[in-house]
Amino acid sequence: MAEVPCNNAEHPLALEAVNVYRAVPGKILTDNISVQVKKGDVLAIVGPSGSGKSSFLRLLNRLDEPTRGVVKVDGEDYRSISPEILRRRVGMVMQSAYLFPGTVGENVAFGPAQRGKSLPDTRIDALLERVGLSEYGDRDVDNLSGGEAQRVSIARTLANEPEILLLDEPTSALDESTALEIETLVRDIIRERHMTCVIVTHSNAQARRVASRTMIIESGKLAKIGPTDEVLRDD
Numbered sequence: 731m732a733e734v735p736c737n738n739a740e741h742p743l744a745l746e747a748v749n750v751y752r753a754v755p756g757k758i759l760t761d762n763i764s765v766q767v768k769k770g771d772v773l774a775i776v777g778p779s780g781s782g783k784s785s786f787l788r789l790l791n792r793l794d795e796p797t798r799g800v801v802k803v804d805g806e807d808y809r810s811i812s813p814e815i816l817r818r819r820v821g822m823v824m825q826s827a828y829l830f831p832g833t834v835g836e837n838v839a840f841g842p843a844q845r846g847k848s849l850p851d852t853r854i855d856a857l858l859e860r861v862g863l864s865e866y867g868d869r870d871v872d873n874l875s876g877g878e879a880q881r882v883s884i885a886r887t888l889a890n891e892p893e894i895l896l897l898d899e900p901t902s903a904l905d906e907s908t909a910l911e912i913e914t915l916v917r918d919i920i921r922e923r924h925m926t927c928v929i930v931t932h933s934n935a936q937a938r939r940v941a942s943r944t945m946i947i948e949s950g951k952l953a954k955i956g957p958t959d960e961v962l963r964d965d
């Protein structure tokens with residue numbers, strides 16, 4: 731199985747949100763945001779707490795449904811892609827690793843298993859090695875540290891060979907040194923696989939280290955977007 735996801739070279743945008751709006755009773759969560767993410771770009775989403783960063787990210791793989799507007803994946807309205815295929819193509823890693831009861835290896839194989847595909851042991855081992863967890867395949871997930879659990883969660887997402895990786899504060903539940911290790915791991919994986927990535931972070935320093943472009947969300951609105959060093963120049 732190929733390690734590097736095969737992107738459609740004909741379309742330059744991996745992901746596009748067009749006038750995306752979502753409201754729940756009494757609150758506008760995402761207020762007409764339009765954003766384009768080129769293939770291979772890493773876009774950071776920053777902004778004050780409660781400004782709607784995670785709410786917007788969840789719209790990008792249809793975990794939540796936009797009330798209005800369109801999200802396109804590789805140029806295609808994502809509502810025309812089945813949710814199962816969409817979630818495979820647009821992988822997500824959350825702040826805390828939500829692992830299923832069982833072994834590390836079973837968790838890594840979960841995505842392909844859901845599609846009726848059995849992930850070969852050699853592939854599970856290669857993924858675990860890549861995230862720094864060689865020999866962890868038979869370990870019970872109950873006995874993992876926070877950093878190890880997040881590594882498993884990254885390997886589980888990579889097992890689906892996503893074209894796009896969505897990261898929702900992937901290091902903010904970890905202590906400082908573990909957070910830096912996980913950040914470095916994620917950054918290296920994104921680079922070596924030429925993945926497109928959107929990362930929500932509360933840390934401007936993290937945005938500077940990982941993202942070529944940054945957008946600021948304030949009160950559900952897109953306040954600013956551009957090259958990270960320009961957008962965060964005054965911060």
Ligand SMILES: Nc1ncnc2c1ncn2[C@@H]1O[C@H](COP(=O)(O)OP(=O)(O)OP(=O)(O)O)[C@@H](O)[C@H]1O
Binds near residue numbers: 777
């Ligand atoms: N389904 C919902 N129903 C009602 N309010 C919601 C819902 N989802 C989110 N909110 C509220 O909308 C606001 C934006 O939440 P969101 O988690 O997107 O912000 P955020 O910028 O990611 O915040 P943080 O940096 O603190 O994680 C918050 O006030 C939150 O409580």
